[in-house]
Amino acid sequence: MTSIRCPQCGELNFAQSTVCQFCSSNLPSSSTDELSEIGITQPLRVENLPSPKHAPLFPSRINPLDGINGLTSFAQQTPSIHPNDSLPSRLKVTDAQIEHAELLRNLIDAEGAAPGDPSRRFGRSKHFSRFFFSVILIVGLLIFYFVSIPELDQPEISPAVLQTYKIVENLAVNLPALLVIDYNPAYSAELDLSIKALLTHLARKNILSVFVSSLPTGPFQIEKIFNDAKKSRLVILPDQSLVYNLGYIPGGLTGIPLFIQAPRQIMPSEAWTHGQSIYPELMGINSPDDFSIMVIATENSETARSWIEQIQVHPIGRPLIFVISAQATPALLPYYSAIPKQIDGLLSGIEAGLQYETFDSTSDSDSRTWLMYNLGMLLAGILMAVGGILNAGITWGRHSP
C-alpha cells in the first residue's frame, strides 16, 4: 500500500489522493510507502492502526472547522476514534450520486456534440421541423401570386389610430414636427408604413418634418425613408424642403434628456443657424416645445420607455405620438391607457399603418401584403393548434397503459 505525505500539514494520505484530506492543500505526485511502513494493509480498519500517534489519520467525525490551519487544535478537530469504525479503501457512492454524475457527463457530452441527435427520428428533428413549418408558411403566403387576389376589407380604424389622426390634423402649420426614428433596419417593413403615412399627412399640411435618431444606424434609416418616399406611387413629398435629417443624438440613454432640454447644444447643425433660406422654421427651435408634435418610432419597448420617462421628467407640452412594433405594444399600452395619458397617440404594427393610410385616403400599399399578413397569422394559429393537439396525443399515448 503506497501513500503520500502532505507537504503542508505532514499527514499521510492515500497515494491516489490529489488533495490532502486534512488540510485540503494540493499533494505532490510523488509517493512514498509510508503507510506500508506503519503496517496498514487492506482493508483499512482503525484496529489495524499500529500506534496512537497515527490515530488522527482517520477521524471518524469531521469538525466544520477542520482543515483551517491554526484555527483549532488538532485534538479538537479529531475528538475521538471509534474502534469499530471501518475505513473502506473505496468511496461509498450512492445510486443518486451515480445518477447525478451520469447526468453531468451526458450534459457535458451534449455540449460538445454536433447539432442534431442522430438517435432522434427524422420527423421529430429540429431541422426538419424548421424546414417543414417554413415551407408551409412560404408556400401559403406565395399562393396569392398564383391565384386571383380575393377582395378583403381593409381594417377598420381603431380608436388609437383615429385619435392620432385627429392630433395630426389639428396641428399648427407654422411649427415643424419632430420625428425620432429609433428602430433597427430589420423592422423597416413594419414601421416604415406608419411613418410614411404620417409623413404624407404632415407634408399635405405643409408642415416641415425634422428627423433625428438616437441609434447610430438611424440617420441612414431616415435617408432610406426619404428615398422610399420619393419612389412612392403617390407624391407624398411635394416639396423636398419639407423634410430635414438632423442626424444622430449621441449618448444613448444619457443623450435623450440632454436632447429634450437643449437640442441645439447636443446636435449642432448648420440648419439651426445657416438654414434660414431653406428651413426658416428651424431658426426658432430651442427646445422640443418649439415643435408642433413629437413622434417616436421604435421597435424596442425599453427605448420607448426611456423616451416616455425622460419626457415625463422634462415635459415638452406638445402631443407625443408613438409608432411601435407589435412586439412592443404590451409594454406601451399602459402609458396610453393611463389617466392622464402619458402618450397621446399610438400606431402599433402594420395594421395601424394600413388603417391610417386608408383613413387618410393615401394608401398606395399593395393589398397583397395585407392578405399575406392575415394568411400568415391564420397559418400560425393553425400550426400551433395542430402541434398542440399532436403533442397532447403523443403525451397521452405514452402515459396510457
Add this chain to the structure above:
Amino acid sequence: MNLPDNILNVAGIVISTFLTLTIFSYLLGDNALFRLASHIFIGTTAALIIAIAWESVLWPKLLYPFLFGSSGERLATLMPLALGILLLSKLSPRFSALGTPVMAFLLGVGAAIAVGGAVVGTLVPQTLSSTRLIATGSLSKLNYENFMHVVQGLLIILGTVTALGYFHFGLHFRDTDRNRISLIRKTTFYVGGIFIAITLGVVYAGIYSAALVAMIDRLNFLMNLLH
C-alpha cells in the same frame, strides 16, 4: 468617380437579392453562405457606427474644437478628451485600472438617469393612474365605460400583486400558519402564473407579427423581381 444611378440601382438589387437568398438558406440548416451574410451585416453595422461616431461626435464635438477652436473651447474639450483617453486604457489589462473611474462615472450617470426616469416617469404615474381608474369609475355615474375603468384598475392591481408573488420564493411562515398561508401562496402563484403566461403569449404574438411582416416584405421583393 460618380457611378450612374441605374448602375447603383442594379448593384443594389443584385446584392439585396443575394443577401435575402442567403438568409433564407438557413431554412436548410446553418451553412457558409448564411454565415457570410451574417458577417456582412455585422461588419456593415460596425462600420456605420464608427462612421457616425466620427462624423457626429468625435470630430465636430471633440477633436475639431480641441485642435482649431478658441482657448475656451480647447479648455472645455480638455476634460472629455482626457477621460476618453483614460477609457481607452481599458483595452490593456495592465492599465485598465486607469479607466475604472471613467467607467464608474458613466455607469453612475446612466443609473441616475434611469432610476430617476423610472420613478418619475413610470412608477409614480402608473400607480396613480391605476388608483384613478378605480376612483373615477366607481365615483362616476354607473355606465359601461366607468364599469370597465374599475375592472381595468382592479385587473392591473391583481396582475401586479400576483405576478410579484409568483417570483417570491424566500418567504417563511410559522408552522401554525402553514396551511392557511400555503393556500394563499398557492393561489397567488397560480393566478400570477396565468397573468405571466398571457403576457408572454401576447409578446410572442407581437414578435411573430413583426417577423412575419419582415418575411412578407422580402418575399414580395423576390417575387417582384421575378414578375
